[in-house]
Amino acid sequence: MSVKILTKHFHIKDSHKIDVYISDGGYKQAERALKEMKPEEILEEVKKSNLRGRGGAGFPTGLKWSFVPKDTGKPVYLCVNSDESEPGTFKDRHIIEKDPHMLLEGIIITSYTIGAHESYIYIRGEYYPQAIRLQEAIDEAYAKGFLGENIFGTGYKLDVKIYRGAGAYICGEETALLESIEGKKGKPRLKPPFPAVVGLYNCPTVINNVETIANIPAIVEKGGEWFASLGPEKNGGTKLYAISGHVNKPGVYEHEMGYPLMKLINEDAGGVIDGLKLKAVIPGGSSVPVLRAEECDINLDYDSVAKAGSMLGSGAVIVMSEKTCMVRALQRLIHFYKDESCGQCTPCREGTGWMLKIINRIVSGNGRKEDVDTLYYIAKGILGHTVCPLGDAAAMPVMSFIDKFRDEFEYFAINKKSKVE
């Protein structure tokens, strides 16, 4: 039986309610942290825990917090990234729906650690029912005195506000998220300066993913070393793996970092549907390079997936069976990135639109053999040439799909029909 941190309450009835959460020891860690621990001590535990950002980039959380400058005289903000828009990703939604108080407790501890008195939860606009549930949880926490003035009688003050997005994948990028909370278009900012120094309203800001923050109470409770011991080296804790696509039981499964991908597909998710053969897996949300079936014998932690030439990303595993036409699948993805490009940088703005025109043409039976090379050429022209990672996110799937399934693309372009269907 593997350790459960984030999903441990999911099976309990009304797990989203504060009384249920409290009855299982909820908010004890926040109370202990505020009353008994100095911010530096908490930071030390988080550093020790090897917790890495669960939003996709896998940046060490403790290190990120430590970038916040001390004594600038400006307020410090915590922004919780709940934009969850990476295709295939739905893990944060489960936390918000089933255990919002674990998130809030994490927010209290994190805010206290970084010296924030105001925290914004940026939730994607489409998560409307989830925003309501989260607001109910916040209201409950205020009513209990866990938020607001003088929390746990310690004099510490914290306000938590929900800010709803309105349909823009790009706002999951941390600086675009800040722009959005400031009431602007979600246009990523140039870095430096980094948000830890110049963030929300030009103040020092930490931006963490929902899942990242939800881990904090457990780290405070059981210590950084314990958390670090759960996964392989430098990959502390458990991970929510969100699996979807051609599997029998799509869903969110929590395992220690480094859980084998094939085990996730075959055991947790009940295997590929209709007894079909596995063809390909996108292991970390739509932006990361695709893996062929034979490349899938890997463990799901940041370093192992990277070694296999892809990325763990958000831990969103998209499974494709032998019946999947990779050309049409890529068409979906290009359509997405074209729709979601903010339009700021030339290569991403123009390149995604160009790639979509080409792949639409191929799929409509008007392809040419050289189109495949042009697609690759465009992706290469976008890669690494933009302000934010959306450009790379659009380029990587294209390059990896073509690298790994070139024959399907050329077949479609030349024969005007799918090789698979």
Add this chain to the structure above:
Amino acid sequence: MSVEISVNLRKKIDEIKKKFPRDKSPILPLLHAFQDEFGYISVEIEEEVAKIVGVSPVYVREVSTFYSMFNNKPVGKYHIQVCGNISCWLRGYDEIVEYIKKKLGIEIGETTPDGKFTLSRVECLGMCDQAPVMQINGDFYGNLTPEKIDEILDNLE
């Protein structure tokens, strides 16, 4: 044309301004509130929001046209948004959307003549575990089949 602001909306506006006092932060929540009330964001609403926030209407229009959830033209009473991204597509988006199109007699981007339904294709809704999914005015519907769609749409007043 000026925008009639109801008592309820006025209350929401005041709450938003109080909750997000800094910079242009009220713009997104205000646009949500106006869209909830009017169904879409007209040029007049953009001007109204600009006045409330104290900025050039250009800023508001930049925001309202940037974010895909803000409708810049009227939509039907029920806005059906079908996810067409990869996980939903793998689980039958094509059939689902064809079924809805046929059932309502409209293409993507169109509204039924009675103004009841607008059909849109949207990107990943974060409901991939229940693919294929759609969202109608904020509510999610997953594991869609033709039968389920009949049941859902037929029960909408």
Add this chain to the structure above:
Amino acid sequence: MSEKIKVTINGKEILTTPDKTILQVAEENGIDIPHYCYHPGLPVAGNCRMCLVEVEGARKLQTACSTQVRDGMVVRTDTPQVKEAVRQVLEFMLINHPLDCPVCDQAGECGLQDYYMEYGQYDPKFIENKNKKSKKATPIGKYVILDQERCILCARCVRFTRFITKTEEIGIFNRGDHSEVDLFPGKELNNRYTGNLVDICPVGAMTCRDFRFKCRVWYLEEFDSICPGCSRGCNIKIYYNPHRPHKADGNRVLRFKPRFNPEVNRYWMCDDGRYGYKFIDENRIMYPLKGKEEVYLDEAINSFVSLLKESIPDRTFYLLSANSTNEELFATKKFFVDNYKLENIFLPDEDIFTGDRDDLLITEDKHPNTNGVKAIFNILYKDLIKLDELRELLEEKSISLLIVNRHELPEDVLDFIKENGIKLVYLGTNFNKTSKAADLVFPISVFAEKEGSFINVDKRFQKFSSRLEPLGVSMPEWVLFNRLSELMEFPVYYSSYMNIFKHMISEVGAFKNIDLNNINKYGVLVEL
């Protein structure tokens, strides 16, 4: 001053300061880094991605416009990787750009054309249909026309209205490759600096309604000058058309553009000044007039001398112009005050206290050289006369000869002159009601046709020169006074412009700190 640091660009070691970006350091050292969105007068955007360079130690190419230099930084702009990236960014920029250079007014000064020739020259791979946008050749203000399909979304125009004029009319609406630069529906550009939008647009998305299709830019020549539209003295370039004189109704000057002066106007100028150029070629006084008849210059000068001799200084009255150059004013003072002993010499307050000013460039004094008059004649603002009180003054002093430099006299003064047989001499560049009522009219060359200097509102002495010939027999005022002096048997001073300039610098107290051999290109502050 910040400390010096060492940066290496393309192997060249450069000493500089850490407050600069790679792009700035490169430009200062003659290393060209292509760019569209970067403009030195605007905040950095970093969106066009043309200025990608290799920085040693960085994983990815960096934008030179947004990357600060640091000590020991090693930058390369000439590697195959950089060249390929720049070439491809340019290709992206052009895929949806219309191929309409032959009918585009930007052609010849277009960033896309220029960089294509330098960094592009690829075999185009794009075979799809280009994106359509909503506005083609749509006027968005009095002077600006917008073509969204030519736009490369560098957002310079957005930043200009946001950070320079702070009028915020322009935004980028929608997102991705259907983003469009536009105004709010139903609105027009609402600032007095819209011509700058045309200047800063690196492509043909914003072109000038005034200049459009008058002349291809490669037929134009240019020279540096100072805008005479108000006392700001914005530094400008004057574009004229010597090669295609049949174009633009025969007008020589076709446009003004601002010229960088960090102390005066930075990169900008106002529309009033920019589009105020038409007086150079239109409605000009080209030949002397006596009564209504054109006469030879000698005859006109003889007549003027007779009038001066018939009148006496006490009954002669001279209205100075703050449009005259310092050199002209100096000659005027020599002639009338020092030699003719005239005391009735005044500057009217016309167009000086208009109340029309802003915080950017526009000043309320609509003359370029009121401070020049102050410096040379020691006139204070309290000494200015009001034109509507001129009639009483003429009456009080029993004036018999009135000499007007450029002004338009009020109707009551013109009537009074007529009724009382006062002789009226007009010195000016363009016809007006006063010139038409004058007994003698002398054609004066406009600022763009002569060398000279003005002193701006901030007491900055700025010199200008010319490459245009005076129209007809129009001449600088000091040339006219030379001729008059000869006939009046006053000492004649000035063999050349340089000669009068030297005399002026050495004799006028306010100019004592001007170093003749070293006049800063951005002008010199004088003491008033």
